[in-house]
Amino acid sequence: MTQVMRREGARWMAEATFDPLDRVRAGVLEGLLAALAGSVNTVRVWDWRREYRSGDPRSQGDVPTGPYSFSDATIFTDGTGLVVGSGSPSLAAGAARGALSIQVQGFWPGTVAVGAGDYFGLNGRLYMATQAVTASGTGTATIPIGPPLRAAAAVSEPLVLTQPTVAMRLISDDEAINPTRPGRFTAITIRLEEVL
Numbered sequence: 510m511t512q513v514m515r516r517e518g519a520r521w522m523a524e525a526t527f528d529p530l531d532r533v534r535a536g537v538l539e540g541l542l543a544a545l546a547g548s549v550n551t552v553r554v555w556d557w558r559r560e561y562r563s564g565d566p567r568s569q570g571d572v573p574t575g576p577y578s579f580s581d582a583t584i585f586t587d588g589t590g591l592v593v594g595s596g597s598p599s600l601a602a603g604a605a606r607g608a609l610s611i612q613v614q615g616f617w618p619g620t621v622a623v624g625a626g627d628y629f630g631l632n633g634r635l636y637m638a639t640q641a642v643t644a645s646g647t648g649t650a651t652i653p654i655g656p657p658l659r660a661a662a663a664v665s666e667p668l669v670l671t672q673p674t675v676a677m678r679l680i681s682d683d684e685a686i687n688p689t690r691p692g693r694f695t696a697i698t699i700r701l702e703e704v705l
Contacts, residue, residue: 510699517655520702520703521635521675521677521702521703522680522700522701522702522703523554523556523642523677523700523701523702524698524699524700524701525698525699525701526696526697526698527697527698528694528696528697528698529694529695529696530694530695530696530697530705531693531694532693532695535695535697538697539685539697542679542684542685542697542699545678545690546677547679547681547682547684547685548678548679548680548681548682549678550678551676551677551678551704552676552677552678552701553674553675553676553677554674554675554677554701555628555672555674555675556628559626559627559628560671560672561670561671562621562623562624562627562628562629562670563621563623563624563625563626563627563641580600581599582620591624592700596615596616596617596688597615597620597667598614598615598660598667598668599613599615599665599666599667599668599669600612600615600618600631600663600664600665600666600668601613601649601664602615602664603661603662604658604661604662604665605657605658605661606657606658606660606661607657607658608654608657608658609653609654609655609657609658610651610652610653610654611631611651611652611654611658611662612650612651613649613650613651613652613668614647614648614649615648616644616648616649616650617644617648618644618645618646618647618648619643619644619645619646620643620644621641621642621643621644622642622643622644622650622652622659623638623641623642623650623652623670624638624641625638625639625640625641627670629652629668629669629670629673630646630669630670630673630675631658631662631666631668631669632659632660632662632666632672633676634659634660634675635673635674635675635703636654636655636656636658637654638652638654639651639653639654639655639656640653641651646665659705675703676703676704677701677702677703677704678701678702678704679699679700679701680700680702681700684699684700685697685699
């Protein structure tokens with residue numbers, strides 16, 4: 510028999526490479542790295558690959574949040590327009606620290622609430638939906654999450670679905686190494702870890 514224990518030390522990690530950078534862009538990044546002072550200060554980061562959740566048409570391009578009209582400014586005969594976005598999702602019930610799922614409300618009824626692998630923010634922390642979830646006819650859903658909830662969350666706490674961020678710090682004081690190649694181009698790779 511094998512016994513396994515979940516530990517709370519799991520954290521988000523990131524590695525980003527900026528290459529090539531011209532003198533001006535390298536200066537901006539080097540300024541940020543200097544302000545971070547190694548592992549002393551933090552920066553909020555989102556996953557640049559996934560700014561929007563699954564099912565959100567904005568992931569396909571620039572679409573305003575709805576309701577909005579057609580391009581010729583016409584609307585439906587009942588005065589409504591098209592709806593894009595997520596509604597205003599928030600916790601439908603409080604959730605305890607360590608929870609592996611959350612109950613939410615405020616999604617557009619019958620739409621994709623989140624897809625497997627979608628990020629969302631709650632209480633300033635970053636979480637991922639571990640399964641795809643469709644909202645009920647009343648706009649509620651239960652979302653399985655990872656990592657476990659870092660702190661208890663109260664009813665009505667809003668979910669951040671667009672560019673959810675996580676506070677991170679440089680893994681070491683040596684992360685600002687920036688080799689320069691002939692032609693004055695710089696390449697910088699940084700590694701970050703979540704602040705717990």
